[in-house]
Amino acid sequence: MGEIRNFRSGNHDEPPPHGSMPRRLAAIIVGDIASYSRLMQADEEGTHVRVKRIERDLIEPSIVEHHGTLVKTTGDGFIAIFDSPVEAVRCSIVIQQNLVGRNASLPKDSRIEYRIGVNLGDVIVEPDDVYGDGVNIATRIEGIAEPGQVYISGAIYEQIKHKVVCGYESLGDRKVKNITDPVRVYRVLPDADAVGRTRGRRENTLIFLLGVTLLVIASGVLWYLLAQPSGRVREQAAAPTAAPVASPSPQPAPREAATQTPQPSPSLAASSPSPAPAPSASAPSAPAPSASAPSASASSASTSSPAPSPSATPFREPEMIAIRGGSFAMGSNDDPTERPVHQVTVKPFSIGKYPVTVQEWNECAAAKACGFTAIGKDDAPITNVSWTDAQQYAAWLARTTKKSYRLPSEAEWEYAARGGTQTKYWWGDKLQPGMAGCKDCGDLAAEQPAKVGSFKPNPFGLHDMGGGVDQWVEDCWRRTYQGAPGDGSAWTGGDCSSHVLRSGSWKNDSRYVRPSNRDGYDTNVRYPTHGFRVALSP
Amino acid sequence: MQIIRCAALAAALALLPGVAYPQGKTAPKDAKLYFITPRDGQKVRGGFWVRFGLRNMGVTHAGDEYQNAGHHHLLVDVNDPIDPKEPIPQDKSHLHFGAGQTETLLELPPGMHTLQLVLGDAKHYPFEPPVVSEKITIRVRQPVERGR
Numbered sequence: 001m002g003e004i005r006n007f008r009s010g011n012h013d014e015p016p017p018h019g020s021m022p023r024r025l026a027a028i029i030v031g032d033i034a035s036y037s038r039l040m041q042a043d044e045e046g047t048h049v050r051v052k053r054i055e056r057d058l059i060e061p062s063i064v065e066h067h068g069t070l071v072k073t074t075g076d077g078f079i080a081i082f083d084s085p086v087e088a089v090r091c092s093i094v095i096q097q098n099l100v101g102r103n104a105s106l107p108k109d110s111r112i113e114y115r116i117g118v119n120l121g122d123v124i125v126e127p128d129d130v131y132g133d134g135v136n137i138a139t140r141i142e143g144i145a146e147p148g149q150v151y152i153s154g155a156i157y158e159q160i161k162h163k164v165v166c167g168y169e170s171l172g173d174r175k176v177k178n179i180t181d182p183v184r185v186y187r188v189l190p191d192a193d194a195v196g197r198t199r200g201r202r203e204n205t206l207i208f209l210l211g212v213t214l215l216v217i218a219s220g221v222l223w224y225l226l227a228q229p230s231g232r233v234r235e236q237a238a239a240p241t242a243a244p245v246a247s248p249s250p251q252p253a254p255r256e257a258a259t260q261t262p263q264p265s266p267s268l269a270a271s272s273p274s275p276a277p278a279p280s281a282s283a284p285s286a287p288a289p290s291a292s293a294p295s296a297s298a299s300s301a302s303t304s305s306p307a308p309s310p311s312a313t314p315f316r317e318p319e320m321i322a323i324r325g326g327s328f329a330m331g332s333n334d335d336p337t338e339r340p341v342h343q344v345t346v347k348p349f350s351i352g353k354y355p356v357t358v359q360e361w362n363e364c365a366a367a368k369a370c371g372f373t374a375i376g377k378d379d380a381p382i383t384n385v386s387w388t389d390a391q392q393y394a395a396w397l398a399r400t401t402k403k404s405y406r407l408p409s410e411a412e413w414e415y416a417a418r419g420g421t422q423t424k425y426w427w428g429d430k431l432q433p434g435m436a437g438c439k440d441c442g443d444l445a446a447e448q449p450a451k452v453g454s455f456k457p458n459p460f461g462l463h464d465m466g467g468g469v470d471q472w473v474e475d476c477w478r479r480t481y482q483g484a485p486g487d488g489s490a491w492t493g494g495d496c497s498s499h500v501l502r503s504g505s506w507k508n509d510s511r512y513v514r515p516s517n518r519d520g521y522d523t524n525v526r527y528p529t530h531g532f533r534v535a536l537s538p
Numbered sequence: 539m540q541i542i543r544c545a546a547l548a549a550a551l552a553l554l555p556g557v558a559y560p561q562g563k564t565a566p567k568d569a570k571l572y573f574i575t576p577r578d579g580q581k582v583r584g585g586f587w588v589r590f591g592l593r594n595m596g597v598t599h600a601g602d603e604y605q606n607a608g609h610h611h612l613l614v615d616v617n618d619p620i621d622p623k624e625p626i627p628q629d630k631s632h633l634h635f636g637a638g639q640t641e642t643l644l645e646l647p648p649g650m651h652t653l654q655l656v657l658g659d660a661k662h663y664p665f666e667p668p669v670v671s672e673k674i675t676i677r678v679r680q681p682v683e684r685g686r
Contacts, residue, residue: 023589025597025638122597122640158604335630470628497637508629519629525600525636527628527662 026123027088027156028130028138029068031059031095031116032077034147039112050112051076058098066091071130077114079138081130085120085159089188092116092150093166100148117142120155137183140176144185154184316360317401320350320536321461325488328415329422331481332516342481344411346488351408351416352533354452354463355381355471361393369396379451381469381531387499387523390472390532397534408535409490410475410518413502417466417515419459424514425466426458436467436513437506449506449529466513469531470501470521477520498522505529562622562666563659566606569595571655571671578674584681585645588612590635590655595669600636601660608657608665610635612642615651620670625662634662646678 033039039047055073063070068082068091082088096116103111119141121134137153145151152160157168167189173182325348331341359378364370371389374382385393390407398405408416419426427435433442437450453463474490477498484491498520504512507529511517521527574589576582596607611626612633620626628634633642655671656664664670 023640025599025640122638155604158602505628507627512629521628521634522600522637525634527600527634527636528625529628 022125023122023132024125025120026081026083026125026130026134027085027118027120027159028123028135029063029080029082029088029092029116029118030077030135030138030142031079031092031114032142034113034115036076039110042110047112054099054102054112058102059095062091062094062098066094071125072128077142079130079135081123081125085118085156086163088118089150089152089156089160089164092118093164093188096148096150113147115142115145115147116150117145117152118150118156119153120159133179137176137179140179141174141183141185144174144176145187150188152186152188154186157184157186315363315400317397318356318360318534319353320534321353322348322350322538323412323416323460324348326415326420328418328420330411330414330484330516332424332514334424334511334514334516337479337518338481338516340481342484342486344415344484344486344488346409346412346415348538349408349412350536350538351412351462352535353457353461355469355531355533356393357452358382361385364393364396367396367400369393369399376448377451379453381449381452381464383449383469383531384526384528385472385530385532386526387472387521389526393532394534404537405534406537407472407474407490407532409488410473410500410502411485411488411490412535413465413471413473414515415488416460416462417458417502419462419465421459426515427456431510436510437464438467438504438513439507439509441467441510441513446506449531464503466503466515466517467508468503468506470505470519470527470529471503472530472532473500473502475500479520496523501530562663563608565608565657565665565667565669566594567667569593569606569657569665569669571657571669573653573655573671573674576653576674576676578672579676581677581679583679585643586678587641588644588653589641592640592657592669595657597638597640599638600634600658600662603660608659608669609638610640611656611658611662612644613652613654613656614644614646616654620656620664620668622664622666622668626656626658626664628662634658636662648678648680650675650677652676 033051036047055078059073059078060070063080063082066082066087067084068080068087071079071081080088080091082091095114099112099114103113117138117140119134119138121132121137123130123132123134141151141153151171152168161168169187169189171185171187174185175182323346325346327343327345329341330344331338333339333341357378358374358376358380361370361374361382365373370393374384376383394405394407397403417426421427423429425431425435431440431442434456435441436455437446449469452468455463455467457463458465474492476492476494476496477500478484478491478494501519501521502517504514504517521530570591570593572591572593574591575587590610590612592610594606596604597609598604598607600609612635614631614633616631626632626634635642652673652675654673657669659665
């Protein structure tokens with residue numbers, strides 16, 4: 001349905017026409033001062049001033065720092081909402097720990113102690129209040145919390161248990177006032193000493209393992225020093241860079257095999273050798289030589305010969321193709337999201353010849369820099385990645401290679417996808433088989449995306465720019481190009497809860513293969529047809 | 539002994555994502571997915587809000603494996619039946635709300651359109667049995683010329 005324009009709920013910038021009742025999923029913090037009435041009775045003015053000071057100096061800044069919103073303060077408490085449960089709980093812990101410090105010097109009966117409850121729920125957000133079941137449950141949880149404690153609901157616990165490192169004590173299912181279903185409640189134990197034995201045992205195991213590892217390394221070094229003639233050791237020490245494996249930092253300098261690229265040759269689809277199984281888990285310390293040769297023609301020429309076995313270089317840098325800058329008409333009139341057609345000038349850049357592959361991704365995963373280890377063929381494009389996942393890969397690649405790897409901007413992607421053409425597809429206005437992987441592009445429909453480079457390259461030598469896998473780009477999603485930059489840079493800023501996808505996937509029909517096709521998708525959500533390719537600034 | 543146990547644990551954790559995903563998570567029989575607005579047959583003009591109602595199940599982010607919780611998908615003018623063995627498609631007529639949204643502002647070209655909600659699980663698969671709303675029909679009127 002090319003004509004549908006979709007507004008993500010967070011993205012509209014005009015008031016809704018039918019009156020607003022914005023619902024959203026939020027982590028709700030409810031805080032309340034224990035024994036407020038007693039404190040007020042003892043010293044009304046003093047207590048009021050102290051509470052206001054705590055709100056101003058501690059609570060409000062903590063909420064802002066953790067990207068939350070203070071919905072309101074009541075006489076003796078506050079309500080805040082957060083997009084992230086992790087941030088909500090961190091914020092609660094920060095508030096409680098700061099209060100401990102403030103209360104330390106005070107006599108016990110004049111301490112101001114908060115009870116805090118945190119819940120995740122669907123709420124109705126009004127400018128100065130928030131409503132819904134989720135808020136009521138947070139209030140009830142706060143009600144059963146001990147002064148100075150943070151209690152959280154089961155929904156919050158499920159979200160943060162592996163993310164916020166502190167202890168959690170299950171208090172079981174609690175029946176709370178006026179809520180039909182019992183609520184699972186956990187007590188947060190931010191203090192490491194208060195954490196139960198489980199944590200201690202886990203830590204001991206880790207320390208034990210660390211000890212064993214260190215011992216093994218130490219004995220290895222000792223053996224090496226003793227067993228080798230001392231002269232050779234000195235020689236090794238004098239020229240450590242001569243041994244590529246020994247160097248822990250990546251070597252960006254081009255090495256002797258600079259013209260060899262580690263990718264299999266995909267243009268020879270019939271006889272293409274599958275890449276040798278490189279030991280990807282072993283130290284990703286020696287980056288393969290860059291393929292970003294100064295001109296596109298040079299790099300694409302090198303692919304016409306079958307690529308050699310890459311087993312010598314365990315680390316694979318994606319194969320890049322340099323694109324000369326230029327000016328082009330971006331967009332089309334085929335879909336409202338692609339309007340208005342506007343002139344864009346892009347600077348020279350390099351872009352991945354293929355989408356990032358499973359093998360390339362898994363090197364990032366092995367380095368613990370990417371979120372998950374993918375299963376699938378080495379030369380299949382990586383899929384089921386969110387925009388955030390793609391950013392993590394690009395950041396890791398940039399760190400490891402010390403080159404400015406990043407996601408392409410939307411303008412760069414379309415410029416590269418068009419390959420200098422202004423036709424409907426890069427090969428013309430008519431669909432042709434063998435050009436792109438999509439549901440009705442003329443080849444058999446498939447369960448999985450074809451391996452990268454299964455289809456013909458476009459005039460710039462790029463494969464799978466259209467069809468195959470959807471590809472994330474740097475830009476925030478906006479429903480039209482109204483106000484888009486003309487300099488080829490990524491259009492970021494604003495509320496950016498969704499980002500732009502390009503290319504269409506093997507599951508979409510041929511309308512999505514067009515180089516001007518675009519769509520938006522939630523930034524942090526993974527979907528099985530979504531992948532990406534990287535770009536490189538010169 | 540401890541090392542072996544830890545190694546086994548590490549191996550198990552590493553293999554965890556490889557475990558085949560059981561498709562078709564079960565949904566409670568009384569789960570009900572419905573449109574709060576618009577109602578069936580309603581006439582609208584310009585952009586309009588679509589609000590999603592869900593009873594006896596919860597809304598959560600895509601990727602969250604809670605029991606009895608999922609996220610919304612809005613199908614616009616889709617005539618193909620829902621395939622329970624496949625993830626709900628992602629294209630311009632299958633709108634995803636994986637961040638847990640429960641409403642959206644939709645702008646459709648003038649004419650008749652159908653809307654239907656489908657709840658998806660953590661991996662965007664429909665539930666078993668599928669949790670779907672009735673398919674409603676709305677009519678979008680010609681927009682009034684707005685001076686901007």
